[in-house]
Amino acid sequence: MRAVQWYRVLVVLITATAVFLPLGIVLYQSVLDAPFFQPSAKLSTSAFRFVFADSDFHRAFTTTALVALGMTLVAVPLGSVLAFLLVRTDLPGRSFLEPIVLIPIFLSPVVLGFGYVVAAGPVGFFTLWTKQVFGSAPWNLYSLASLTLIAGLTHIPYVFLYTSSALRGLGADLEEAARVAGAGAARIALSVSLPMVRPAILYSAVLVFFLGFELFGLPLILGDPGGLLVLSTYLYKLTNRLGVPSYQLMAVVAVAIIAVAFPLVYLQRRLIGASARFVTVGGKGLSPRPLPLGGWRWPAVALVLVWLGVTVLLPLSGVFLRAFVSSWGEGVRLAKVLTLENFGELLEYPNLVRGILNTLGIAIFGGALAVVWYTLIGLASHRWQSRWSRALDYLVMVPRGMPGLVAGLAFLWVFLFVRPLSPLRSTLFSVWLAYSVVWLAYGMRLISSALLQVSPDLEEAALTIGATRGQVTREVTLPLIRFGLIGSWLLVFMIFVREYSTGVYLLGPGTEVVGSLIVSLWATGAIDIVAALSVVNVVLVAAGLGVALRLGVRLHG
């Protein structure tokens, strides 16, 4: 028993260090008047005064709020309707569509953003083709409205996830009662099903709004040409603003982002409990009788397909087309410029090859290691009623308040600041640690949902027969959650392949990953290479997705 307690407390302490050290450094740096490594740095509020006086910061903040609000207004209604259609009705092909609907979650936003530029930008494939046919293309990709709409459409899957799982928990009898009373499918959705899952919809609204504050890839690529800055891109541009490293200013922006994110994370935590409670109120008998859509069947399918076309097919086809042409622009004929050279070029740069190998390594082995860490934390708080385990519960939520870009910056400083760690800065370990902490809350949700499936009886049965706590864990608990762990590994694999913002500040010789390479190469205008790397990124994610679907892994925790 003693050893078990020590193990648990140790896990709490290590996790707390990994979470609070970067956060602490950001806070500390924000109240200095110079980078923390300069001996002359003194406590001061000058950085706050500077940033808060900057009109660009104000504009970035307003733009962020507008985008976040706008994308919530787009994603929530469409996502809820999508969930109702796929879960509750006889929509043709719904079992086939379900996993496809989640794809945007696993696609890197930089890749998507890039895809939109090459597909529908001023000289994008579809823009030029449209011009050829109709004489003009009536859209401007680089406007605030386009950015908001695209962000909203790509975040529909998050709303779908939470709303659909709540809908699944509703007793079919509640809807059947409405049907017997004479209501049609649309009426039932609006008056029974969706109101019943209101807490889940509210939760997903807060989640999407929160994700809006974290946006980085889309505004970086779509906002820049139109001069649109959001908080994260403002932070990113700040890096070289004053010529000298302006760490204190970056820290202030990071603190501002964290200050908005934290209350939203806390709100989400409060709401998730409420949404779970609501679902159990449902009726009896979960007979999955779908509601007939009647004449609306085909318009409904068309709606889903149009959304998938705009959010997945359009950007991805752009990425793939661009990766296989040598150049593109007005008056260029597709058949004449087809080539494989872009991929050949990838192999000529050692840092790009390293980036691809690093991405594979960090996703496969790093992902496995992260799952091991998450499992150790999960096991530590498993069946542990104490103040420590409740603290651990909140602890794993903390990194959610730090967007990847901010966390990457914070970890860069950790590796600069903590002397014994600095040799590891230029190794993949730094990237792995940052990734694992950024995705801590996500990973813990996967692990704890696996652990929740294990009935306490099964463990107590082994205890009364004479197994020690350690034996119970090894011989009962772990074997019972092994499929859950493999599933978590696959999901973490995809998330780590997709990740781009966390690696941005840690990027250096030895720590290249595909995601952060795309971000930095985009700035240099190396479109051919960005396209080829994007294809590599999408193919890796697709491979993970394929295996996960093959094994029947649920795509959410």
Next chain:
Amino acid sequence: MDKLIVSNVYKRLGANEVLKGVSFELRRGEVVALLGPSGSGKTTLLRAIAGLDHPDTGRITLGNQTLFDSENGAQVPAERRNLGLVFQSYALWPHRTVFENIAYGLRLRKVPSSEVQKRVSAALGHMGLEGMAARLPHQLSGGQQQRVAIARAIAYNPQLLLLDEPLSNLDAKLREEARVWLREIIEQLQISAVCVTHDQIEALAIADRVLLLEKGRIEQEGTPQEIYQNPRTIFAAEFMGSNNELTGTVVEVKGAMAKIAGTDWQLCGQLKVDRRTGEQATAVIRIERTQTSDSPGENCLAGKLDAAVYLGERWDYLFHAGGLRVRVRATVAPAQKPYWLHFPKESLWIF
């Protein structure tokens, strides 16, 4: 096994006192049933004996081994108590075969594998599970799963078998057979056991002694016959069997007997608790003790038949007698005739 002594076990969960000082003893070869409604603390008590829950105060000893003692902080962890526990859910490990489920306790005790083979086969034989060794739990019926759970709990000859609502997951018909089978196997293997149940019939059928629990206290303790035929409190009387209840006022007390009366009736019965003339009281009689007769007599009330329900082997008649509603068991179809309800005074208990 030696004697299990539970003394003065107390447990509080938040503001709720789950066990308020429970004591009992279990002798070698005896089967005790902890019977009570949900919330009576019976499962908590069982888990305290198993070592899965820790009481706040009290003492639990098994032979000369102290399993738990709040005085000196002694606490043997569950895994070192060498007890067998059959879970309500059976808790069979879904990732192990029937054989591996049963063998687990033996392997933990480092029994050589040839011996494991022999003992598991013997256990399977006892339980009528021959040929099931290689199956996984989900490939078994509910009744078979329950037998595997019992085999797993007794395979390593634990000092004491604990059963948590062992039959509640079986459907009604199967439960009846399993009751008889369980009693048979316990007698055959001479197991000492504590069985938790909320089902009185289960308790009466399986146990040598019944402990009736209510709100964390032992309400009454005795053989099944004593508990059923001589309840000492109104709770014990009401909890067991099906009853007619008549509330009224005590109008006369004569030694162990008393008269109770309502607005338009008066009956004589056994006084079970201390009551004086003029006090409110409740008279309880088992339905099967209430009789009908064709003519008035002592302790009889005129009854009017409201409904008769046919239940196969018997009829349930529902009468009213003035303001009272009374159920009676009968073996014949109801007839169009005046009925009198007879309440034999030795069977009418006044609380």
